[in-house]
Amino acid sequence: MLDTTFDALPTDGALRRHAMERSGEGQAGSGRADSGRAGAVGFRPLYRQVYDTLLKRLADAVWQPGQVLPSEGQLAAELGVSQGTVRKALDALTADSLLVRRQGRGTFVADHDDKQSVFRFLKLRPDGDGTGMPTSRVTGIAEATASADERGRLDLVRSARVVRIERVRAVDATLCVVETISVPAGLFPGIAQIELPNTLYSLYATRYGITIATANERLKAVAIGPREAELLQVPAGTPALEIDRVAIDLEERPVEWRLSTCLTQDIHYLSVLR
Amino acid sequence: MLDTTFDALPTDGALRRHAMERSGEGQAGSGRADSGRAGAVGFRPLYRQVYDTLLKRLADAVWQPGQVLPSEGQLAAELGVSQGTVRKALDALTADSLLVRRQGRGTFVADHDDKQSVFRFLKLRPDGDGTGMPTSRVTGIAEATASADERGRLDLVRSARVVRIERVRAVDATLCVVETISVPAGLFPGIAQIELPNTLYSLYATRYGITIATANERLKAVAIGPREAELLQVPAGTPALEIDRVAIDLEERPVEWRLSTCLTQDIHYLSVLR
DNA sequence: TAGTGGTCTAGACCACTCC
DNA sequence: GAGTGGTCTAGACCACTAA
Numbered sequence: 193m194l195d196t197t198f199d200a201l202p203t204d205g206a207l208r209r210h211a212m213e214r215s216g217e218g219q220a221g222s223g224r225a226d227s228g229r230a231g232a233v234g235f236r237p238l239y240r241q242v243y244d245t246l247l248k249r250l251a252d253a254v255w256q257p258g259q260v261l262p263s264e265g266q267l268a269a270e271l272g273v274s275q276g277t278v279r280k281a282l283d284a285l286t287a288d289s290l291l292v293r294r295q296g297r298g299t300f301v302a303d304h305d306d307k308q309s310v311f312r313f314l315k316l317r318p319d320g321d322g323t324g325m326p327t328s329r330v331t332g333i334a335e336a337t338a339s340a341d342e343r344g345r346l347d348l349v350r351s352a353r354v355v356r357i358e359r360v361r362a363v364d365a366t367l368c369v370v371e372t373i374s375v376p377a378g379l380f381p382g383i384a385q386i387e388l389p390n391t392l393y394s395l396y397a398t399r400y401g402i403t404i405a406t407a408n409e410r411l412k413a414v415a416i417g418p419r420e421a422e423l424l425q426v427p428a429g430t431p432a433l434e435i436d437r438v439a440i441d442l443e444e445r446p447v448e449w450r451l452s453t454c455l456t457q458d459i460h461y462l463s464v465l466r
Numbered sequence: 467m468l469d470t471t472f473d474a475l476p477t478d479g480a481l482r483r484h485a486m487e488r489s490g491e492g493q494a495g496s497g498r499a500d501s502g503r504a505g506a507v508g509f510r511p512l513y514r515q516v517y518d519t520l521l522k523r524l525a526d527a528v529w530q531p532g533q534v535l536p537s538e539g540q541l542a543a544e545l546g547v548s549q550g551t552v553r554k555a556l557d558a559l560t561a562d563s564l565l566v567r568r569q570g571r572g573t574f575v576a577d578h579d580d581k582q583s584v585f586r587f588l589k590l591r592p593d594g595d596g597t598g599m600p601t602s603r604v605t606g607i608a609e610a611t612a613s614a615d616e617r618g619r620l621d622l623v624r625s626a627r628v629v630r631i632e633r634v635r636a637v638d639a640t641l642c643v644v645e646t647i648s649v650p651a652g653l654f655p656g657i658a659q660i661e662l663p664n665t666l667y668s669l670y671a672t673r674y675g676i677t678i679a680t681a682n683e684r685l686k687a688v689a690i691g692p693r694e695a696e697l698l699q700v701p702a703g704t705p706a707l708e709i710d711r712v713a714i715d716l717e718e719r720p721v722e723w724r725l726s727t728c729l730t731q732d733i734h735y736l737s738v739l740r
Numbered sequence: 741t742a743g744t745g746g747t748c749t750a751g752a753c754c755a756c757t758c759c
Numbered sequence: 760g761a762g763t764g765g766t767c768t769a770g771a772c773c774a775c776t777a778a
Contacts, residue, residue, distance in 0.1 A: 235773085235774070237746080237747060237748090238747075238748070239747075239748085263762075263763060263764080264763080264764070265762095265763090273748080273749090274748060274749045274750070275749090275750090276747095276748065276749065276750085277747085277748060277749080279764085279765090280747090280748090282764095288740065289740060293763095293764065293765090294756090294757085294763085294764075295755065295756050295757080295763070295764045295765060296755070296756030296757035296758080296762080296763055296764065296765095297756080297757060297758085297762095297763065297764080298757095298762090298763060298764075299763090299764080312739065312740075313739050315737070315739070405740075406738065406739060406740050407738075407739040408736070408737075408738055408739075409736070409737040409738075409739065410734040410735070410736060410737075411685060411707065411730075411734055411735040411736075411737065412707065412730040412734050412735070413687040413688070413705040413706050413707040413708075413728075413730050414687070414705055414730075415705050431687040431688055431689050431705035431706070432687050432705070433685065433686065433687040433707070434687075436734075454687075456685075456686035456687050456688075460684040460685060460686050460710075461684070461685040461686075461737075462682070462683070462684060462685075463589070463682075463683040463684075463685065463735075463737055464680065464681075464682055464683075465586065465587050465589070465680060465681040465682075465683065466562065466563060466679075466680050509754085509755070511765080511766060511767090512766075512767070513766075513767085537743075537744060537745080538744080538745070539743095539744090547767080547768090548767060548768045548769070549768090549769090550766095550767065550768065550769085551766085551767060551768080553745085553746090554766090554767090556745095567744095567745065567746090568744085568745075568775090568776085569744070569745045569746060569774065569775050569776080570743080570744055570745065570746095570774070570775030570776035570777080571743095571744065571745080571775080571776060571777085572743090572744060572745075572776095573744090573745080
């Protein structure tokens, strides 16, 4: 069914799970390949399969960030489902921040680089007014064998190699963050030799085809260490906010570990609970 | 239209905005009362009006937490719209955590007291395993004239009265939080005389008809003050996570200010970014 | 077995954008 | 005016729950 490759216009009914099995003619072709409706096992709705199909194409970078997708009608015809079903899948992908829909224009691949998306994974905001736009300066970059922490966070084997990036960041020109970023060297070949942009996640997407889908952050209050104190020019022991982030990609792999130490004299971490 | 009171079965077509105006017969009755479709002003979809109508009923506590709503079909008939439109409104309310839908059973008003909802506004988790269930002990409660901070957070006038609650909390039996909660005295009459439950928000809902819809939290790392240090039995100056929360109700009023000071030796604040 | 929410379809029309 | 996403409807059937 939807798990297989697609012809331009598959045989009518190839995906009509409910409709076909109704009259007992549902066994033709790949009629009940993957959803296992016959037994008591999980039922997978059609729009979910469309979702997974489109997700895979996004993961495989079939469409680039910022690019427009085919229209709802075209996708529906190609996949052999109704427009409403495609719409439900597209809406879900939009809710997951992977697509952006614009009435009258089309459906686009979300771009980590645009103004709105910068703050999707950056929750540090200035206390006062200010835009909160971040800047960065790399203070060190090196490849090494993964530490125990890195292996645990990134789900790596014992001898795996990682690239470590240390940088300091400012919010509205106020220097306040030092962070160490670890990524598996195998996933990001040559990253140690590149001029790194301010928004790493757009680099991951465009150069390495790795799209960050979610990130889990664990926050603690700590006394700042000597290295961070020196870089941020404050006394060692100053209270600081430590953000321990693991970023997950579309294939649900942990692909980046980031440990940020933040001074919160003039900024705060914003969390909106719904 | 939907802004007025409802008859059991309103005149057919009362809400058919698109359908009626199509053939030029759309002026009958309250045909274009509130959406102003004629001009260039905002277009309000039907399901949005249904959403607002149901939201108002929830705010007015027409249905109590945990209670079941009428079925989709009944609501559709009552409001004079299609079942699909009602469904879209119900889905949106569910996405906003105000309703819970259970296939085969019905649609229920979300209950702040049940197991899942406890953690909607509590992001502190144990570092290790543990369930993270919180407990509380009130250490002080008093009514007073609102301070400048309280007036700012709760949008109060100069002479307004507030009730302040101080309590300590434990996560998995580890004492780690002291918090000061301020609420407008006028909104919560008699709250200073009640035995306070562990989950305050269910009390707000059931006793005062105030449903918390969202909360904005600002996090900082601070050196713990003497009062908090004494209550938590740690040295003054220990780094602590300070959570400054303003809770907003269904009518978008700020109704509670809560300042929590948390020791993060054995717990962390969990933030999931999507 | 009846009733509920969940899925899927088909078709019409509306709002918006761009040529 | 053509093309896109957005809304709304009507009706069928599926999955789940409880009596």
